[in-house]
Amino acid sequence: MCTVSWETEAAGLVLRFNRDEQRSRPVARPPLLHLRGGVRFLAPTDPLGGGTWLAANDFGLTICLLNHYAADPPAVGCGAPPPSRGLLVLDLADSSGCAEVFQRLHSRGKLPHRPFQLLAVEGDGLARAAVWDGEKLGGLEVSSHLLTTSSFRSEHVAGIRRKRWNELGPQPGRGDRFHAWREDSDPAVSVLMGREDARTVSRTTVAVSHDLISMAYSELDDTGGVASGAGLRLPRRRSSAPLPARPPEGQR
Numbered sequence: 237m238c239t240v241s242w243e244t245e246a247a248g249l250v251l252r253f254n255r256d257e258q259r260s261r262p263v264a265r266p267p268l269l270h271l272r273g274g275v276r277f278l279a280p281t282d283p284l285g286g287g288t289w290l291a292a293n294d295f296g297l298t299i300c301l302l303n304h305y306a307a308d309p310p311a312v313g314c315g316a317p318p319p320s321r322g323l324l325v326l327d328l329a330d331s332s333g334c335a336e337v338f339q340r341l342h343s344r345g346k347l348p349h350r351p352f353q354l355l356a357v358e359g360d361g362l363a364r365a366a367v368w369d370g371e372k373l374g375g376l377e378v379s380s381h382l383l384t385t386s387s388f389r390s391e392h393v394a395g396i397r398r399k400r401w402n403e404l405g406p407q408p409g410r411g412d413r414f415h416a417w418r419e420d421s422d423p424a425v426s427v428l429m430g431r432e433d434a435r436t437v438s439r440t441t442v443a444v445s446h447d448l449i450s451m452a453y454s455e456l457d458d459t460g461g462v463a464s465g466a467g468l469r470l471p472r473r474r475s476s477a478p479l480p481a482r483p484p485e486g487q488r
Contacts, residue, residue, distance in 0.1 A: 238289065238302045239384040239397060239427050241411055244361040248445035251298050251357055252415045253290050255438045256386075256429050264438060266466035267451050273330035278451040278468050280440065287322020291329040292451055294473040296359025296444045299337060301325050302385045304351035304367055321349045331356070334364040341366060342373060355383055359444040359472070388424055388431065396425045415439055418460060428460045436460065447472050 242251040255264075265281040270291075277293035292298040301321055324347075331337045337356040351370050355378065357363040365376035365383065376383075382401050386393035400417055404410045415427055423430035430436070441452045449470040457463040 239382070239415065240300050240302065240355060241382045241401065241414060242298075242357050242361070242363065243381060243406075243411055248443065249296070249298075249357065249359050249361055250411060251292075251300075251442040251444075252411045253300060253440045253442075254415050254427055254429070254436050255289060255440070256434055257437045258434050261437075263455065266455070266464075267440075267453050267468050269468065269470065270326075270329070272326070275330035275332075275473075276470060277329045278442075278449065278470055279326070279329065280438075280453060282320070282322050285320025285322045287320045288325050289322055290440055290442070291325050292442045292444070292449050292470070293329055293331075294449065294470055295332050296449060296472050297331060297333055297337075298357045298442050298444070299325050299328055299331070300355040300357075300383075302353040302355070302383055303387070304353050304369065304385070318348050318350055321352045324349060324352075324354070333358050334362055338364060338366060346371075347373070353383060353385065359449075384427070386424075386429075387434075393425045397427055400427070416460070428456075430458070430460075444472070447474070 238256055239254045242249060262283045265283060267278045267280045270277050270279055275293050277291045279288040279291040281288055289301045328337050328340060331340065334356045347368055351368055353365060353367050353376060355365040363378045365378045367374050367376045382398060384394050384397045401414055404414055418426040418428040428436050436456055438456055439454045443450045449472055451468050453466045454462045455464045
């Protein structure tokens with residue numbers, strides 16, 4: 237249950253992510269600096285699965301994960317749960333760009349994870365997305381610069397949010413207004429979402445300029461106000477020197 241949008245502004249790329257979760261889920265850990273394969277990246281952590289829903293690396297690449305509810309039936313039985321989808325974001329966080337993300341994703345074959353949508357956006361605004369339905373990996377349209385999901389009235393809610401995004405149009409401050417939008421008559425459809433069982437728990441803004449990546453993270457309270465916040469900066473990679481050789485996917 238999340239919404240991500242991205243825009244290319246005068247200073248560079250700005251990507252915003254509202255994370256919606258069950259009220260019973262533990263509070264996430266704020267972003268930290270991580271290192272993988274010689275690549276530094278910023279990412280918050282989900283304490284349940286140990287992964288993340290968002291990572292921005294020093295190439296200026298941001299990777300985001302959203303659920304895919306239409307293909308994700310409720311879990312049944314008592315077998316071992318599949319690995320967290322958020323671990324996949326960490327595994328891909330040292331990619332140099334969209335092409336590498338999806339080459340590595342396709343090379344894995346059948347994935348063990350529950351269905352998901354995965355978005356990769358480069359610092360110049362180039363974006364690609366894929367959807368895993370539990371059986372096959374396919375492409376996902378990103379021309380609107382918006383992806384949104386909801387476990388409740390999925391298509392209805394997504395349609396209302398897309399309509400609101402289009403109504404705002406390309407104008408200064410569009411992203412901030414959109415991600416703070418709350419429909420008082422039906423909070424469940426809002427981008428700043430509120431339901432009896434779930435709500436928007438955090439907002440993350442990634443800004444990528446020519447020489448800097450910044451991540452501003454806000455943990456939200458029940459009213460949508462900021463309960464706590466954190467901000468990190470990461471110099472953007474300038475060197476064209478090759479990275480250390482990566483082992484094959486199966487040996488990572």
